[in-house]
Amino acid sequence: MNKESYTGVYVFIEQREGQIQMVSLELLGKARQLADTLNQKVVAVLAGFHVSEHALSLIHCGADHIVVADAPELEHYTTEPYAQTLARVIDLYKPSILLIGATTIGRDLGPRLSARCQTGLTADCTRLEIGDDSHLLMTRPAFGGNLMATIVCREHRPQMATVRPGVMRRCDPDEKRTGKIDKITIPFNHSKFGVRLIKTVKESKGKTDITQARILISGGRGVGSAEGFEKLKELAKVLKAEVSASRALVDAGITDHNHQVGQTGKTVRPDLYLACGISGAIQHLAGMEESDFIVAINKDKGAPIFQVADVGIVGDVNRIIPLLTERMKR
Amino acid sequence: MKIIVCIKQVPDTTEIKINPATGTLIREGVPSIMNPDDKGGLEMALELKEKHNAHITVLTMGPPQADSILREAMSMGADRAILLTDKRFAGADTLATSHALAGALRKLDFDLIITGRQAIDGDTAQVGPQIAEHLGLPQVTYLRDLSFDGNKTFTLTRETEEGYQLLEADAPCLVTVLASARKARYMRVRGIVEAYSRDVEIWGFEQIEVNEEFLGLKGSPTQVKKAFAKDMKSPGSVYEAEPEEAVGIIISKLKEKFII
Numbered sequence: 001m002n003k004e005s006y007t008g009v010y011v012f013i014e015q016r017e018g019q020i021q022m023v024s025l026e027l028l029g030k031a032r033q034l035a036d037t038l039n040q041k042v043v044a045v046l047a048g049f050h051v052s053e054h055a056l057s058l059i060h061c062g063a064d065h066i067v068v069a070d071a072p073e074l075e076h077y078t079t080e081p082y083a084q085t086l087a088r089v090i091d092l093y094k095p096s097i098l099l100i101g102a103t104t105i106g107r108d109l110g111p112r113l114s115a116r117c118q119t120g121l122t123a124d125c126t127r128l129e130i131g132d133d134s135h136l137l138m139t140r141p142a143f144g145g146n147l148m149a150t151i152v153c154r155e156h157r158p159q160m161a162t163v164r165p166g167v168m169r170r171c172d173p174d175e176k177r178t179g180k181i182d183k184i185t186i187p188f189n190h191s192k193f194g195v196r197l198i199k200t201v202k203e204s205k206g207k208t209d210i211t212q213a214r215i216l217i218s219g220g221r222g223v224g225s226a227e228g229f230e231k232l233k234e235l236a237k238v239l240k241a242e243v244s245a246s247r248a249l250v251d252a253g254i255t256d257h258n259h260q261v262g263q264t265g266k267t268v269r270p271d272l273y274l275a276c277g278i279s280g281a282i283q284h285l286a287g288m289e290e291s292d293f294i295v296a297i298n299k300d301k302g303a304p305i306f307q308v309a310d311v312g313i314v315g316d317v318n319r320i321i322p323l324l325t326e327r328m329k330r
Numbered sequence: 331m332k333i334i335v336c337i338k339q340v341p342d343t344t345e346i347k348i349n350p351a352t353g354t355l356i357r358e359g360v361p362s363i364m365n366p367d368d369k370g371g372l373e374m375a376l377e378l379k380e381k382h383n384a385h386i387t388v389l390t391m392g393p394p395q396a397d398s399i400l401r402e403a404m405s406m407g408a409d410r411a412i413l414l415t416d417k418r419f420a421g422a423d424t425l426a427t428s429h430a431l432a433g434a435l436r437k438l439d440f441d442l443i444i445t446g447r448q449a450i451d452g453d454t455a456q457v458g459p460q461i462a463e464h465l466g467l468p469q470v471t472y473l474r475d476l477s478f479d480g481n482k483t484f485t486l487t488r489e490t491e492e493g494y495q496l497l498e499a500d501a502p503c504l505v506t507v508l509a510s511a512r513k514a515r516y517m518r519v520r521g522i523v524e525a526y527s528r529d530v531e532i533w534g535f536e537q538i539e540v541n542e543e544f545l546g547l548k549g550s551p552t553q554v555k556k557a558f559a560k561d562m563k564s565p566g567s568v569y570e571a572e573p574e575e576a577v578g579i580i581i582s583k584l585k586e587k588f589i590i
Contacts, residue, residue, distance in 0.1 A: 016492075069524045078497070079459075079469055087418045108471045115428060115463035120551030123454040137555065143355060143451055144343030147469035150558045156551040194468025196498040198485075204494035215589070239590070257510075263453065283344070294566075295555075295580055295589050301570070311583045312568035313576045323577045328590070 002144045003096075006157035008065075009035040010095035012086065013046040013058060014105055020054050021213060023101035023165040025061050030128055030168040031099055032062035037130045040096065041065055047085050049075035052183070058181035062171045066181045067093065073188050076200060077105050080193045085186050090117055092184070095158040097136050099128075102162035110162050120153035121160040125292075126167055126267070129185065145263040145286030164267045167290070208242055210259055215241035215272045216263055218288070219247035222277020222298060222317050229254050230274055231318065235325040244268065246278045252293070254314030262287035277317040280305030297321075331384040331478070331501075332436055333375045336431060336445040336461070337368040337403060339396040348559050359380070364399040367446025371507035373514040374476055375444055376407045382478055385409050387438060391419060391430055400530050405521035406514070409427045416534035421547030424452075428460030430545055433538030435465060441501035447472055447508050458506035468499045471506040 009031040014021040024044075031042045044063040044235070046055060048070065055066040067089055073081040086109065090098070100106040102124045114121035126148075127139035135152050136159040142149045153159040210216060217236045219229050229249065236243045243259065250260045261268055263283040273291035278284060280303055288294070289308045297307035297317045306312040313320065341360045341409070349356050364372075373544055388403040389416040391422050400411035405590040412434065419430050435443065443462075448455035455471070462469035474494060475487035488495045489508060517525075569579055584590045 079471075083463075104488075107455045108459060108469070111424070111454075111459035112423060112463050112469065114456070115460040118425070118551070120423065120425065121456060122343050122552060123452075123456060141453075141560075142452070142557065143341070143346055145560075146343065146346045146348055146355060148560050150555045151552050152555045153552045170570060192466075194499055195470060198496040198498060200490075200495050201493045209491075264450075272584065272587075274451065281344075282348075289560075293584075293589060295398050295583065297576070301568070306568050307565050309568070310566035311580065312566065313579065314568060314570040315573060315576050319573045320576050320580075323573050324580060327577055 001155065002158060003155070003157055006094045006096040008041045008043050008093070008095050009027055009038070009097045010043045010045055010089075010093070010099070010158065011063070012098065012100045012106065012109070013044050013054075014101050014103060015048045015051055015054070017049055018048065020057070021103070021165075022170070023102060023103060023163070025170040026165070027099045027101060027163060027167040028058065028062040029170040030163070031097075032134075032171055033129060034097065034136070037163070038096075038134065043067060043093065043095065045069070045089050047074045047082060047088065055181045057173070059061075059177050060173040060175050064179045066179065068181060068183045069186050070183065071188070076197050078193065078195050078197055079108055079112055080195065081317075082109050083116060083186060084192070086113050087116050088184070088186050090158060098158040098160045100160065101161045102164040106162050110160060114160050117158070119156040119158060119160060121162070122151045122153070123162050125161045125163050128161060128163070134157070137243055141263065141286050145282050166269055169265050173212070208258070210242050210244045210261065211266050211268055211269070213242035213270050214240045215239050215274070216244045216268055216270045217241050217246040217276065218246065218276045218278060219249055219276050220246035220278030220284075222279070223249065224318065226254050228318050231321050231325070235321055236330070238325055246281070246284045275305050275309065276321060278305050279303045280308065306327060331378065331441045332387070332439050333371045333378060333444060334387045334389055334435060334440045335368070335375050335388050335403070335408070336443065336458075337372065337388055337399055338365045338446070338449045339363070339390065339392050339399045340365045340449050340451040347528050354453045354559075362395070362398070364402055365446050365449045366509035367448060367507060369446075369514040370509040370511045371446050372403055372406065372408070372446040374473075374507055376515065377512070378442075378478060379407060382480060387412065389414065389431065389434060391415070391427060397530055401525040402517060404525035405517035407521065411530045412533055413530050414533050414538070417557065418542060420537045421550065422545065423550035423552045424454050424456035425461035425551055426461055426545055426547075426549035428457050428464060429540055429549060430538065431457065432461045432464035433540035434462065434533060437537065438541070443467070443502070443504040445504070445506050455506070458504060462504040465504070468503040469505070470497055470499055473505045473507045474511050476505060485532060493548050496553045512548050
């Protein structure tokens with residue numbers, strides 16, 4: 001493989017029902033930094049049906065160049081039409097780096113594509129940077145968040161990585177930015193599609209997205225009960241925050257997996273993470289330690305959450321939270 | 331119907347500790363288990379066995395001691411077990427792993443391949459879709475539910491962030507399953523006894539006909555450059571205070587940071 005012929009930092013732009021997903025804008029922000037370091041271009045790959053109108057906003061968010069594949073086959077995500085599209089883009093444009101959101105779409109598409117192109121893919125990266133030898137250094141948690149590993153893909157292109165929503169920061173849109181837009185036609189092989197979509201169903205759990213919250217009030221085992229969790233919701237209402245939880249409350253059925261923070265849940269980095277009665281198992285810390293400001297309340301002085309907290313309070317969360325809510329209402 | 335369930339033996343990552351002096355994993359005493367998502371997938375296969383008289387083969391790649399999860403699977407009701415083990419497979423990343431497993435799968439008959447969504451030691455969710463690509467099979471990942479029409483079509487419920495997708499695919503296809511999809515049954519006592527009296531087939535490089543350059547460390551496009559314990563940020567201040575005082579501290583800190 002002639003690696004030098006591969007250039008540019010590409011981002012797969014994920015859309016659902018025509019809405020660009022936030023994670024893709026976050027990746028454009030990161031791609032901008034990487035491309036500036038490499039002195040290369042940021043290219044956004046937008047696939048969907050009737051989605052071309054979004055191209056300009058992607059330029060505002062950091063892209064230099066947009067490749068649009070607009071086709072009815074791409075209206076709803078299924079694996080094969082998208083894999084054919086991205087494989088075609090890789091074939092035509094030869095990207096050096098391809099970033100994909102680590103969503104249920106990106107984590108379905110990414111590995112299929114990496115196998116098709118016989119290249120490496122690193123999942124759920126929490127840090128991306130350019131090494132001294134111009135390779136992409138992809139750092140991710142391993143062993144359930146117990147270790148961090150930095151992965152490189154030296155001899156194959158593109159260097160592919162997925163990143164979870166909420167991990168990278170989007171750029172502020174700049175309407176003065178300009179760029180070029182290419183529309184491409186994909187010669188689909190329909191006989192390979194294989195999977196038929198019958199319907200897409202939304203469940204109420206999709207209403208909140210904790211990865212986008214500015215303030216998270218998060219409950220753990222120390223909250224003790226559904227009543228205790230209700231108290232967190234009252235505080236959240238006053239602070240215009242969202243509630244989230246550690247695995248303990250999800251396993252206890254007090255809240256659902258959609259609200260879970262941690263290695264097996266979501267990665268969050270709000271301005272404020274208020275950890276209430278969370279001891280701070282390493283799997284939990286893996287999902288929240290990048291938060292800007294962490295306040296932890298826990299009865300146990302030795303709880304590991306205090307190792308990452310900016311402010312720690314040793315005390316009873318069920319007494320402190322209602323008081324805090326009262327004071328904030330005033 | 332013939333089903334192959336790909337399973338993996340993993341360290342129970344909830345039990346892993348880090349040696350603070352060296353920053354390395356303490357592996358001693360960490361139990362090895364069948365990966366939870368794979369176990370959910372195996373349960374799904376067992377259900378199809380009961381309803382549609384399916385024949386179940388379990389396949390794992392790993393060191394010889396991975397034998398124990400194959401025995402566990404047989405004691406739960408799997409009919410045939412294959413351990414794919416060879417020094418030439420060692421050091422494989424997900425792509426090289428998928429090439430080895432796909433090589434073994436090419437030697438077998440199947441209508442359905444089931445894998446777990448992801449393994450708890452790597453959390454990548456990559457090997458299933460990569461196998462599907464090598465075999466040219468349709469894939470459906472993040473499975474919450476599956477039913478079979480008794481002829482050739484599977485109806486599949488795929489979990490998404492907002493809810494689910496309902497999909498159809500014809501046999502043969504590959505699915506990856508969530509642990510929460512099915513609560514796995516326990517091993518039967520008689521099953522355990524039987525499982526240890528039966529043979530686990532051992533397959534190596536010679537059995538799979540895959541070019542060596544796609545296998546093991548050599549066949550891995552990605553390499554670990556370094557592994558390290560997370561540098562914990564320096565802890566902030568911890569206060570032991572009565573609730574009234576604690577609330578005062580929190581509010582003043584949040585104001586200081588312009589959060590409220």
